[in-house]
Amino acid sequence: MRRLTSVFGGAAEPPKGGNPDSNTLISDTTTVICLDDYHSLDRTGRKEKGVTALDPRANDFDLMYEQVKAIKDGISVQKPIYNHVTGLLDPPELIKPPKILVIEGLHPMYDSRVRDLLDFSIYLDISNEVKFAWKIQRDMAERGHSLESIKASIEARKPDFEAYIDPQKQYADAVIEVLPTQLIPDDNEGKILRVRLIQKEGVKYFSPVYLFDEGSTISWIPCGRKLTCSYPGIKFFYGPESYKGNEVSVVEMDGQFDRLDELIYVESHLSNLSSKFYGEVTQQMLKHADFPGSNNGTGLFQTIVGLKIRDLFEQIVASRAETPVGATKA
């Protein structure tokens, strides 16, 4: 989220002077709302009913639709706050309509009414192996956790995840799929990632990023005579595919950036980035070099998606200026 909001402009921060446990982020241009705020059941309620947060029964989609629609129509709302620390629903906070509204969470595309309000949607699809590796990294520091408890938690939540969350993929305009690398045979470190940017064709105001020749299929290893990379190197793929019944264009990066010049070299060969100047992608990646994924496809594609959304936003604004909606004067 920080990469996206940084591309749009300004640093997104929690609202000042409000509930310190608010999940909301606000910058000059953007407001990010966490959809957990629309939980209809708090932690105790879910425990009593034996229901996970992933289950639609724990979420108020009517309120979600009502408020997202209101904000989109330029009306401020009093949005509930789900406190992740206490597990309770706190008193609401005022959300004023921003230039760009981002809703993030478990069910942004689950309800069709909410889905229809979205100008662009993204699904972050982490494969099972990578998810397990990341959760181990995150939780092994916790004294209560062990490999077994981490595994048990993932397994217990899998049925609900597969029933309610995963199916949203088919509706997303862009899917960022994170997989283990194919560059290292029998890799069990899980440090190098293969990341696929799956871009839906035919989405209004969205022209997919491509390599060299739009609509063709390309396999590209940038490392060679002009560029020296360290093991295991970098491999790119671009091509048209069919994904969940949709026509898509996929850009894929397997491997890691070690040096700045690798990044700028790759950027200079990608097309339709919607960057405002040469090297903007590289500059954004460097600006946030301390964020996770800064040396691989996750950071690269999140940055690129940020540029594509910015471009989409500017096109929408321009089209509204041309055809003003409203009452005509007599």
Place this chain on the structure above:
Amino acid sequence: MALEPEQLSNKVEESIKSAQETCDDDPVSGECVAAWDEVEELSAAASHARDRKKESDPLEDYGKDNPETDVCRTYDN
């Protein structure tokens, strides 16, 4: 103020024990699944608390509010 990472760690530990006990009773129940979901929620919260603690630098915070003080002045040229 948000809970300290230490207090959240305690909550995580308790929730894991609770999940293990609940699932011992009935491994396929909604209660068992909900218990592990709570573990995930608390683990994520604990991780965020750790990150926030790492990110906050007392001098940075002081400098944001008091940019004119000697320790916080920056020179752009």
